[in-house]
Amino acid sequence: MNIQTFLLAKFKTALTSVGAPEDSPAPLSRSTRVGFGHYQFNGAMALSKVLKQNPREIAQKIVDAVELDGVVEKLEIAGPRFINIHLSPKWLATRLKATNLDPRLSIEAEDSQTIVVDYSAPNLAKEMHVGHLRSTIIGDAVTKTLEFLGHKVIRQNHMGDWGTQFGMLLAHLNDKLAANEVAETALSDLEDFYRAAKIRFDSEEGFADRARDFVVKLQGGDPQCMQLWQNFIDVSIKHSEEVYEKLNVTLKAEDIKGESAYNDDLADTVADLQAAGVVVESEGAQVAFLPEMADKDGNPAVYIVQKTGGGYLYATTDQAAIRYRNGVLGADRTLIFTDARQALHFKQTEIVARKAGFIKDSQSYEHCPFGMMLGNDGKPFKTRTGGTVKLAALLDEAVERAEALINKRESDLSAEERKLIASKVGIGAVKYADLSKNRTTDYVFNWDTMLSFEGNTAPYLQYAYTRVQSIFRKAQVTNENLEADIILQESQEALLAVKLMQYAEAIKQVSSDATPHVLCTYIYELASLFMTFYEACPILKEGIAEETKNSRLMLAQLTAKTLKSGLDLLGIDTMEKM
Numbered sequence: 001m002n003i004q005t006f007l008l009a010k011f012k013t014a015l016t017s018v019g020a021p022e023d024s025p026a027p028l029s030r031s032t033r034v035g036f037g038h039y040q041f042n043g044a045m046a047l048s049k050v051l052k053q054n055p056r057e058i059a060q061k062i063v064d065a066v067e068l069d070g071v072v073e074k075l076e077i078a079g080p081r082f083i084n085i086h087l088s089p090k091w092l093a094t095r096l097k098a099t100n101l102d103p104r105l106s107i108e109a110e111d112s113q114t115i116v117v118d119y120s121a122p123n124l125a126k127e128m129h130v131g132h133l134r135s136t137i138i139g140d141a142v143t144k145t146l147e148f149l150g151h152k153v154i155r156q157n158h159m160g161d162w163g164t165q166f167g168m169l170l171a172h173l174n175d176k177l178a179a180n181e182v183a184e185t186a187l188s189d190l191e192d193f194y195r196a197a198k199i200r201f202d203s204e205e206g207f208a209d210r211a212r213d214f215v216v217k218l219q220g221g222d223p224q225c226m227q228l229w230q231n232f233i234d235v236s237i238k239h240s241e242e243v244y245e246k247l248n249v250t251l252k253a254e255d256i257k258g259e260s261a262y263n264d265d266l267a268d269t270v271a272d273l274q275a276a277g278v279v280v281e282s283e284g285a286q287v288a289f290l291p292e293m294a295d296k297d298g299n300p301a302v303y304i305v306q307k308t309g310g311g312y313l314y315a316t317t318d319q320a321a322i323r324y325r326n327g328v329l330g331a332d333r334t335l336i337f338t339d340a341r342q343a344l345h346f347k348q349t350e351i352v353a354r355k356a357g358f359i360k361d362s363q364s365y366e367h368c369p370f371g372m373m374l375g376n377d378g379k380p381f382k383t384r385t386g387g388t389v390k391l392a393a394l395l396d397e398a399v400e401r402a403e404a405l406i407n408k409r410e411s412d413l414s415a416e417e418r419k420l421i422a423s424k425v426g427i428g429a430v431k432y433a434d435l436s437k438n439r440t441t442d443y444v445f446n447w448d449t450m451l452s453f454e455g456n457t458a459p460y461l462q463y464a465y466t467r468v469q470s471i472f473r474k475a476q477v478t479n480e481n482l483e484a485d486i487i488l489q490e491s492q493e494a495l496l497a498v499k500l501m502q503y504a505e506a507i508k509q510v511s512s513d514a515t516p517h518v519l520c521t522y523i524y525e526l527a528s529l530f531m532t533f534y535e536a537c538p539i540l541k542e543g544i545a546e547e548t549k550n551s552r553l554m555l556a557q558l559t560a561k562t563l564k565s566g567l568d569l570l571g572i573d574t575m576e577k578m
């Protein structure tokens with residue numbers, strides 16, 4: 001259950017009964033300070049102005065009207081504005097017990113929507129880079145959360161598999177194959193391959209013309225050329241899939257719908273944009289002028305969908321993609337994860353698509369930008385020589401580093417077990433470091449911080465989870481043999497209890513704002529509260545009353561389940577021991 005939503009509904013009813021106009025604001029939030037209750041309602045002041053009554057009296061009327069018998073211990077009016085809501089420990093205890101028995105941890109499904117999530121989307125002409133790593137990890141966590149909440153999610157991997165740069169790549173590949181090289185070998189390093197093709201394009205006599213020829217043939221659907229192109233992108237997709245597999249993300253081959261998939265609809269898309277009066281011809285190009293995004297001199301923004309000479313662009317493909325997603329797939333929401341530098345493009349794309357009726361009023365189009373991944377020097381993350389960091393190698397390094405750390409710790413684990421743990425810790429660390437940062441800000445990629453067993457890191461959380469598991473092993477508790485009442489006596493127990501009940505609120509925010517870091521913060525706070533609880537409230541110590549012990553075991557069990565569930569939504573593995 002979502003306590004915040006539950007309380008809000010109660011307060012809304014109370015507002016109506018004290019004469020508040022419909023749709024009066026009902027601000028209800030978690031209290032930020034101990035002593036101010038668990039939640040606060042602060043709508044009395046605003047309402048007093050509307051009703052022209054004394055705020056304190058209004059607050060009192062709301063307190064008298066709100067029906068929360070058995071739910072709250074007390075409601076207290078603090079100052080003229082706030083109503084502090086203190087939940088009843090008994091009520092919390094009952095809710096927690098029910099939550100612990102429920103495999104869904106009392107998380108209710110949201111009203112189901114069809115949601116298209118466009119993420120990862122590497123450019124196949126080149127090596128997948130860190131920007132796509134971020135998109136992949138964040139997009140996957142949001143996708144899993146939406147699915148958990150009951151939505152129909154359609155993954156769309158909008159791979160960059162088309163465009164003029166393929167001309168030079170295919171010309172170069174053609175020569176390599178003619179010299180009896182196999183595509184896999186020729187393309188084993190896409191970055192090198194791209195560089196070599198570019199050098200030839202810039203300096204080799206006649207090569208640029210051949211490259212342009214290939215573009216024309218490709219666009220004309222010449223079978224031999226298409227075959228060569230297919231060859232190229234197949235190998236490049238394999239590179240991406242290798243990264244997906246290491247990362248343990250849910251993207252599959254059937255989720256790929258690259259730019260090329262829209263080729264057949266581009267001419268119609270432009271024609272429809274013309275017919276709708278959204279684009280006009282300007283200097284031989286097809287252009288939408290957007291006064292709503294004018295520059296400071298009042299010149300409207302220019303959004304080109306067809307170049308002079310007939311070529312289509314990234315923007316055209318995005319318009320066609322919207323037609324497919326909103327029309328054929330019936331998307332209620334579309335979420336697109338790319339770095340923040342594309343924000344303007346998506347804003348303009350949305351304006352144009354709405355004007356053309358490709359996006360209906362009831363449908364949302366949400367660009368979810370993220371910041372850059374920086375190196376320790378605070379500059380964009382690159383190799384020492386300024387090249388693109390190979391993601392597969394980066395992930396291998398993460399696992400190696402984790403293995404070294406784990407081998408240093410004392411344990412009775414076999415070498416094989418340690419290897420498996422190292423892979424979960426290493427990959428988990430890279431993913432979590434990314435997910436836990438506020439999505440929109442840049443962050444520094446640092447091995448030591450992300451692999452630390454202290455602080456807001458994957459290893460810390462994975463370790464916290466194994467600690468609870470070891471308590472259960474000692475107490476010989478399993479999911480099946482523990483069913484006790486929860487009794488909340490100590491303050492640390494009460495704090496942990498409320499936190500456990502707030503899982504639903506964290507997930508809901510990830511769903512509405514596409515911000516996995518909110519879930520990370522929640523899990524980290526939960527794990528930290530558990531550690532404090534465990535120190536203050538011994539479980540297995542000699543002399544602890546049986547019912548206290550069992551109640552605490554229940555709290556520990558629900559903590560473990562919540563940690564596991566949350567980490568799972570983030571795409572991070574847990575283990576029983578480490």
Ligand code: ARG
Binds near residue numbers: 122123
């Ligand atoms: N391939 C693009 C890039 O690497 C990202 C595509 C995002 N999705 C979209 N519909 N434009 O920048």
